[in-house]
Amino acid sequence: MPLFNYTVISYTGKKINGQIEARDRATAISTLRKSQLIIVDIRELKGEGLKQKSRVKLEDLIIFTRQLGALVKAGVPLVKGLNILFGQVENRALRQIISSVITKIESGSSLSDALAYYPNMFSHLYINMIKAGEFSGALDAILERLSTYLESNERLARKVRAAFIYPSVILTVAILITAIIFLKVIPGFESIFTSLGASLPLPTQIVFSISQFSRKYFVVAAGGMVGLFFLIRQILQLPAAGIAFDRLKLDFPVFGRVIRKVVVARFSRTLSTLLKSGVSILVALEISSKTSGNRIVEVALDKVTSRVSKGEKIAESLMESKLFAPLVVSLVAVGEETGDISSMLDKIAYFYEDEVDVAVGNLTSLIEPFIIVFLGVLIGGIVLSIFLPILQLTQVMGR
Known part of the structure; x- marks a missing residue:
């Protein structure tokens, strides 16, 4: 056209x-x-x-x-x-x-x-919800529900990003400051101490050696890090590597629990929204698995969809997957018994979204002391190694 x-x-x-x-x-x-x-x-x-x-x-x-x-x-x-x-x-x-x-x-x-x-x-979810709205004659309600769903997903994504942005920014700043110290500041002190011909303490020698190595191989090291980054990205595109990485994210200490809560909240919200919009349970489960954002969860939910298509209950299938907490399984079972599973899924979504809020706050509080200690030891060690020769010179001059 x-x-x-x-x-x-x-x-x-x-x-x-x-x-x-x-x-x-x-x-x-x-x-x-x-x-x-x-x-x-x-x-x-x-x-x-x-x-x-x-x-x-x-x-x-x-x-x-x-x-x-x-x-x-x-x-x-x-x-x-x-x-x-x-x-x-x-x-x-x-x-x-x-x-x-x-x-x-x-x-x-x-x-x-x-x-x-x-x-x-x-997305596939967006198209299917619009199709359900056209079929039912309630397109306005579906569009309203769809916009609310997208907003909820965006809020959840922002919470997760907030959990990872803070430590990432702090570590990036720490690396930049350390690089400036080793590349620009320490060489000045090195030339001064070398001209004096004084013997240097072991910590100072180590810091000067690191500085010399950094200046000599900085371009190679920077290029290697960039190359390694892109290599890892390419490797993660491979199905086996991607699945292994997704499993690692779920099992990773502290961060893994946050990711699991996010997965449950997103799955519950997506499935509830689709069911309320009139999408069939099998199609809704299939779409929900694709929006999980984790291939391990996607495979598990595909198995759940297969079991449900054979007549099993959703709660029993979720229990077999071993990815969902007993609370989730119990609430879904109650929803199936009462015939109002979408309301129960909404309650699960709200509960786990609140849990993500709390987990992100706790995560930030937990990481902050470690970052402060790490930076204190790093910067303090560098400063101490520079001042040790100065103290030695002061003592010699005092005699």
């Missing part, structure tokens, strides 16, 4: 440049005018497909989903609602996708089918 570059002015007077996919120039102009945009210029790009020069952020997707749900709930026709959002969205990539979705819907496609053309933007 042809792609057109356009320059338009919005109803607020703002000048907007972007791209739109349409059958022809007339259709592109019509789509832009429906969004209450004044067309300044529009030109077809020959031989080029749809380009996404900017990435669509999760925040943009959440806002788009919530606003579309509000428009549908207000009784605005779907295409008109998409045209309104097209005129408001600032992200160029998202605007291109909306224009393409409008064209596909006007050509007879459903919303879910049109969104399915962009799997990198709209």
Whole structure:
């Protein structure tokens, strides 16, 4: 389908440049005018497909989903609602996708089918929930539920990032400070002590040797570390290595418990949201396994799906996986008995999201003293090794 570059002015007077996919120039102009945009210029790009020069952020997707749900709930026709959002969205990539979705819907496609053309933007879960909303006639409620789910997932991801960012930043700063000391500060003291011809204490000799080695092989060491980083990334792309790493993350002391809580919270929230949206239990379990973010958990949940398809209860299947705590299994069993499993899954999700909050706080409190001690010993040792020769010289001069 042809792609057109356009320059338009919005109803607020703002000048907007972007791209739109349409059958022809007339259709592109019509789509832009429906969004209450004044067309300044529009030109077809020959031989080029749809380009996404900017990435669509999760925040943009959440806002788009919530606003579309509000428009549908207000009784605005779907295409008109998409045209309104097209005129408001600032992200160029998202605007291109909306224009393409409008064209596909006007050509007879459903919303879910049109969104399915962009799997990198709209996940399998997103598509299936939209499809369930179209089938049930409750698209507005599904969009609202979907935006709430995405927001919950984003909050959970932020909590996990917060747990790892603090120690990572502190260690990075410590490495940079240490590198500056060894590469810039210590050589000055080394030249002074060498010119005096005094014998140096063993700690000082060790520090000076490390400094000399760092200066001599700094480029090689830095290149080696960068190369090692990319090598590890490539190795982790291998299925066996990736599975081993995911298992290590689950079993890692302290951090592993946080990751397990996150996995349970995400699984419970995803499965509950899908079931409330009318997605069948087997499809919901399959999608939930793909959103777990851990291949060990994904394999275990695939086995759970297989057992459930053969008639086993969900709680029994989860117990067999040995990845879920007895509390989770018990609540799911109660949900199955009462016929309200989605509510029980919501309670599990809320409980474990609170647990993640507490675990992240405890993790930060636990790591902080170790980092302070590590930095104190490192910097203190370097400073002491430099001052030892100065103290010796002072004693000699005092005699």
